[in-house]
Amino acid sequence: MRWLSVVGGLCFSWAPPAMADGTPVECGSVDCEGVREMKALFVAQINFAGVTSRFSMDLAAVGFAPPACADGSRAPVPGPEWVAGCRFAYRVTAVTGYPDAPATFTATAQGAAGTAAAGVKLLISRPSWDKVVFTLERGGVRRFVGWDECLPAASFTCDAQLREGTQNIREIFIMERAFLQDKERYSSNLEELGFFPMGCTDGTRAAVPDSSWTGGCRFIYSVEVAGTAPAMTYIATARAISGPIAGTTMKINETGVLTITPVPGMCQ
Template sequence: MRSLSFRVIRLVSVLVVLGGCERQEKPPAPTPAPVKASAPAPAPAPVAPSRSSTEAELRERLRCEALLGFSGLLAGQQEFFGEKDAWTEDVTRLPSPAPCTDGSRVPTPDATWLAGCHFRYAVSVAGSAPDNSTFSVRAVGVGGLAEGLTYTMTHGYVDRQPVRVWPSELVIEDCHGVRRPEGTPLPAPLCEGASNLKAFFASQKAYFGEKDRYSESAAQVGFLPEPCLDGTRAPVPDDTWIAGCRFIYRAEVSGTAPEQTFRLTARGMKGPVVERVLTLDSQYIWSPADPGCAP
């Protein structure tokens, strides 16, 4: 019997160590003394309801939709400017923002507006083209959570210097949230470097066709990468580089004209592409392999 009692004690001790499974007996609680009646305790203050994640997600989707709408209209204006050396207020010459998934669009007061899913867009032009002229786009939310939302962006040239004013709220770089927003998604960050290298390559080949030589000057061959949507650019270590949004670019030329070759480099400087390096040479050989991004 003594041996069995010893084993039981050891087993209980092990259970306590492993998880506190031993049930502790508590002495009976003392009978409370009678308490005089008093005023009822005040009810706790109501807790303000927090914004639902669904509403926050929808608001993010709306900001993303406006950003993509601006991005598409910016690209359309730049294409028009490349042909006419002027911006346009004629919205029929600009790409229409994407509708809702069911094909519907918000109403517009007249034909001077472009309609998207939750926003309508108005375009205005100021200044004298081409060196002192800007265009502005105003996005106005219509209905539901979009009602009352208004964003404005401006782009162009002032005294021959490029300017861009972008809404501080629209800084979402990757529009792939919980719900895919209306509009063409922004390219993956790596594709900025790849697409610009392809453009730099085309500029070098076009310049060679005219001059029978390549150039290490991006400005000379006519290569100017786009900044970020808010107009900012990556920092450059010296003037042999030219900056885009997240990447900087450089050309290195070898040989004596016309027997020359070149090597183009894109180096990631911020965000998810920091320290990523892409190269493309005059034989169209990539290192690493071509990321496969659209031009």
């Protein structure tokens, strides 16, 4: 799934970021309630910004409404700015926005005393529009949370692992088509196109071999342009560099034909 966001007059698309390699997955733990709802809060803010070009301190305004427990009870809230779920309470702690500053927000979740979530704290932050940082703290130990956590087992199939690359390379195709209509040429400069893929949820990005590549989380991206206008062509490449799909290469050309070359034994 992909969301369109407009911030300060800049239009760009956003896909859920990938997890950093090695991030624990605790689908059956109480922590997952907080993880799932913090992801929902993040998506609600992104959708709100897509309409209003800003983030909000008011979680009700962005449409974030975490469910209560099965018996109808909710976590006690520390103050009026908090929103209660079952065992966690949530609030936005900071928002900045255009025209005075880049649009960012930070939100937190706090486990309720007397429940299995007591002492658990989560934080999700969007320090820039191409980055997200997501952490969970329990017993004084903080770790990064992957976007893949607390999802069904089907989310870890090969197709799901490839999703970052397929979504982003198709986005490059859309951007090249729009760029051609505006400039009457293609571009090998991904920054010029406005392509800024999300990194991992620990704030890191895939290492690139040189400046012609741009790093996402599991994938790196580049475009090669050939010919001169009006007879120009291009090939965009996405290459997986980590996880069970490392080495897999995707390519798309100006006609929209996508090819995927897996590595031997991928996901086996």
